[in-house]
Amino acid sequence: MTLGYTVFYLSVLVLIPITACFLKASTLSFHEFWGAVWTERARAAYYLTFGAAFIAALVNLVLGLLLAWVLVRYSFPGKKIVDSLVDLPLALPTAVGGLVYASLYVQKGWLGQYLVPLGIRGAYTRLGIVLVLVFVGLPFVVRTVQPILEDLDPESEEAAASLGSTRWQAFRNVILPTLYPALITGFALAFARGIGEYGSVVFVSGNMPYKTEIAPILIVARLEEFAYGEATAIAVVLLVISFIMLVLINRLERWSMRHEY
Amino acid sequence: MKSPSRLPLFVLALGLIIAIFLSTSTAQQEVTLLNVSYDPTRELWRDMNSHFIPLYEKQKGVRLTINQSHGGSSTQARAVIDGLEADVTTLASFLDTDAISKKGLIKGGWVDRLPNRSRPYLSTVVFVVRKGNPKGIKDWPDLVNKPDVSIVTANPKTSGNGYVSFFAAWGSVIVRGGSRQDAVNYVTKLYQRVPVLDSGARGATTTFVQKGIGDVHLAWENEAHLEVAEAKGELELINPPISILAEPQVAVVDANVDRVPGHREAAEAYLKYTYTDEAQEIFAKHFYRPSNEIILKKHSDVFPAATKLFPITAIAKDWVDAHQQLIGDGGVFDSIYKPKGR
Numbered sequence: 001m002t003l004g005y006t007v008f009y010l011s012v013l014v015l016i017p018i019t020a021c022f023l024k025a026s027t028l029s030f031h032e033f034w035g036a037v038w039t040e041r042a043r044a045a046y047y048l049t050f051g052a053a054f055i056a057a058l059v060n061l062v063l064g065l066l067l068a069w070v071l072v073r074y075s076f077p078g079k080k081i082v083d084s085l086v087d088l089p090l091a092l093p094t095a096v097g098g099l100v101y102a103s104l105y106v107q108k109g110w111l112g113q114y115l116v117p118l119g120i121r122g123a124y125t126r127l128g129i130v131l132v133l134v135f136v137g138l139p140f141v142v143r144t145v146q147p148i149l150e151d152l153d154p155e156s157e158e159a160a161a162s163l164g165s166t167r168w169q170a171f172r173n174v175i176l177p178t179l180y181p182a183l184i185t186g187f188a189l190a191f192a193r194g195i196g197e198y199g200s201v202v203f204v205s206g207n208m209p210y211k212t213e214i215a216p217i218l219i220v221a222r223l224e225e226f227a228y229g230e231a232t233a234i235a236v237v238l239l240v241i242s243f244i245m246l247v248l249i250n251r252l253e254r255w256s257m258r259h260e261y
Numbered sequence: 262m263k264s265p266s267r268l269p270l271f272v273l274a275l276g277l278i279i280a281i282f283l284s285t286s287t288a289q290q291e292v293t294l295l296n297v298s299y300d301p302t303r304e305l306w307r308d309m310n311s312h313f314i315p316l317y318e319k320q321k322g323v324r325l326t327i328n329q330s331h332g333g334s335s336t337q338a339r340a341v342i343d344g345l346e347a348d349v350t351t352l353a354s355f356l357d358t359d360a361i362s363k364k365g366l367i368k369g370g371w372v373d374r375l376p377n378r379s380r381p382y383l384s385t386v387v388f389v390v391r392k393g394n395p396k397g398i399k400d401w402p403d404l405v406n407k408p409d410v411s412i413v414t415a416n417p418k419t420s421g422n423g424y425v426s427f428f429a430a431w432g433s434v435i436v437r438g439g440s441r442q443d444a445v446n447y448v449t450k451l452y453q454r455v456p457v458l459d460s461g462a463r464g465a466t467t468t469f470v471q472k473g474i475g476d477v478h479l480a481w482e483n484e485a486h487l488e489v490a491e492a493k494g495e496l497e498l499i500n501p502p503i504s505i506l507a508e509p510q511v512a513v514v515d516a517n518v519d520r521v522p523g524h525r526e527a528a529e530a531y532l533k534y535t536y537t538d539e540a541q542e543i544f545a546k547h548f549y550r551p552s553n554e555i556i557l558k559k560h561s562d563v564f565p566a567a568t569k570l571f572p573i574t575a576i577a578k579d580w581v582d583a584h585q586q587l588i589g590d591g592g593v594f595d596s597i598y599k600p601k602g603r
Contacts (some may be wrong), residue, residue: 041595099467106472123472124457203464206457207416209598217460221418224335225589226360 018239024232036222036230037237045215050241052126052214053194056133060190061183063134064141071142072149086142089135098200101132105204124206129214132200137190144186148179180256188249195242292523293326294531297347299334299421299509300463301484305547306351312543313534317527325527333461334421341366341514348518348528351511353421355573355580358512366516375511381535382549384507385570386429387485388499389469389478396476400501401433404477405450412454413475415465417588422462424588426479429505431587432576436503436569449597470496481507483548486563506570508580509549511535 025033036042071083089097105112105122115122122128152175160170198216205212215238222231296306310327317325330337330345338357341347342364350367352358358379361367372379390398396410397403404412415423430451434444456474459465462481466488469478477499480488489496511532518525534540541551545560557564577583587593 036590041598102468103472106474108473202460207419207460208458209595210600217416217419220460221416222590223339224419224421225584226335226339227590230590 021232021235021239024228025236028229028233032229033233036227036233041209041213042215042218042234042237044210045213045218046237046241048126048129048213049195049215049238050245052129052133053191053197056130056137056194057187057191059130059134060137060141061187064138064186064190065145065179065183067138068142068145068149072146087139089137090139094132094136094197094199095203097135098132098203101128101135101200102204105131123204124208124212126212128204128206129201129212132204133194133197136197136200137193140189140193141183141186144182144189145179148182149175152178181253184249184253184256188246188253191249192242192246195238290322290523291324291326292521292527293328294348294524294527295328295330295346296349296351296531297330297337297341297345298351299337299353300331301481301487302351303329303331305544305549308543308547309535309540312539313531316534317530321526321530323523323527327531335360346517346520347514348524349511349513349532351509353507353509354425355508355510356584357421358510359581361514362512366514367512368515371512372510374513375532376536377552378508379510379512380508380552381511381532381540382509382544382552383570384482384509384549385504385568386426386479386507387482387504388501389480389485389488390497390499391476392495392497394497394499398477398499401430401447401503404430405447405454410454410477411456411475412451412477412479413457413459413465413469414455414479415462416458416460417594419460420462420465422465422481423458424584425481425505425507427587427594428573428576428583429479431593432505432571433501433503435576436571445593445596448593452594452597482550482564486548500565500568502567503569503571506572508573 028036067086071079071086102123103109105115105128106124107113107116109123112121112123120127122131156174157170160174161167165173196216198214201214202217205214205217207213207217215234219231219234222234296310298306306327306329310329314325314327317323330340330347332340334353334357337345338350338352338360341350341361350358350361355372358367358371362369362371375381388398390396396407398407398410404410414426417423417427427448430448431444434447435441439447457465457468459468462484465478466480466484468474470488470492478485478488485498489498513525513528513532518528535544536553538553538556541553541556544551545556545563548563550564551557551560558566573580573583577586585592
């Protein structure tokens with residue numbers, strides 16, 4: 001019964017739309033498909049989309065762990081507010097995030113007026129894309145790691161300390177290994193979010209072909225020509241690559257759970 | 262304490278409610294139309310509807326409601342193709358209406374069903390510059406010849422506004438007798454001076470106005486007027502001597518209006534109304550060029566006659582051909598950004 005519901009929801013929400021995607025793309029001949037998805041420009045866009053999402057997810061891995069650590073282990077005034085702020089990127093329409101980031105980092109922006117003279121351009125560059133992806137992906141690592149940290153018994157750290165380990169050794173050898181699965185899940189979620197992100201990126205990237213043009217922009221460009229088949233073909237490529245990467249990350253997660261010590 | 266005087270009041274109220282029910286049930290026919298349009302026309306059609314609705318009720322005794330839907334023009338076209346029940350479309354470009362027609366929702370030959378090739382109003386692309394026009398931009402060649410000019414325009418690949426601006430730039434060379442190669446060189450130089458290719462017209466306006474990027478913004482005339490008005494003296498509008506004739510067209514969506522009685526008649530009357538003098542004045546008020554020459558001339562202070570507007574046929578067979586050659590996959594626009602030496 002529960003399995004039935006699960007399969008039903010999964011089909012309606014995920015499988016049917018994805019199947020429709022594949023069917024639409026299959027209206028193209030192989031030659032047309034290849035011509036649509038494997039141009040030099042498209043390759044540059046895939047490289048950017050996956051690269052930026054990967055780097056942003058890595059940054060989130062570190063920042064998210066740090067933030068979760070602070071939220072669990074320290075108490076300070078306004079902690080509740082900071083805790084709720086973490087989820088804000090999920091609630092905010094991402095286009096708003098993109099617009100705000102772009103306005104901050106342009107030459108005349110609040111931050112841009114100091115950063116641009118130093119050569120740091122956070123708007124209309126690849127750096128800008130990574131920045132907004134860090135923003136939209138932030139909640140994922142924090143929210144996956146936080147509950148595990150909360151459940152973690154401080155006694156194991158005390159035990160490590162009493163056995164003569166330094167704080168770093170205790171963190172490195174006792175705490176971190178128990179966090180691996182949660183960290184990897186958080187990383188995967190942030191990464192997947194980054195691949196699919198459109199709203200914020202179009203406002204901050206500048207959309208220059210070969211330089212700051214992400215793959216979803218190519219999809220919109222093909223739709224503009226009413227070339228539905230070609231547009232979905234690019235979507236299918238993104239889906240397949242994302243799926244392979246997520247399967248690999250899942251494997252890694254299971255592997256890390258088995259090697260817990 | 263209960264006042265006995267409340268009873269008659271209650272009866273009166275009841276009577277009123279019943280009267281309202283009766284009057285609505287025996288009342289005239291009601292028709293609700295959906296006008297699917299593009300982004301900046303929200304105020305225009307609201308204004309138009311508020312004039313047409315009472316007129317139609319007086320003439321035909323039909324109580325009309327007109328709903329409006331706005332969004333990117335081609336996104337709107339796709340929505341209609343995918344089943345949004347538009348009675349009329351008032352989209353920005355022939356390409357969008359044509360795409361709906363190709364799916365069989367609008368009968369072939371729609372262009373000639375309404376006067377002036379289904380164009381109640383026209384528009385064009387103009388320049389918006391910073392106060393005092395510090396870079397001295399007056400004409401298309403200035404965009405690439407004056408030093409350090411940075412240009413803001415939307416991505417022609419993802420924005421209707423973007424490709425019309427591209428056609429305007431391209432035509433400014435071709436119509437003045439330049440060769441195809443001259444035009445390729447011109448647009449290449451021009452787009453190398455575009456620091457940001459926003460995906461839509463709104464984004465480009467934000468980039469230019471709010472973020473202060475660029476010296477000149479290529480904008481549709483009506484949007485340029487609003488942009489300049491809102492900037493309170495910080496921006497100026499420049500009419501280049503030559504630009505493109507943008508042709509937003511209107512059409513009745515045949516597949517949808519015949520489903521419910523009364524819709525076709527109302528939809529056709531609605532679009533015909535847009536050609537009346539009253540409606541033409543409304544277009545002018547919102548900075549769209551009336552297609553009625555006499556009314557256009559009345560507003561020559563807003564729409565200077567000196568600007569020569571070339572039709573799309575001056576640079577290609579039609580809009581579809583122009584888009585394929587210049588913007589479509591492997592077209593001229595793609596070649597601009599191709600990294601050198603590959």
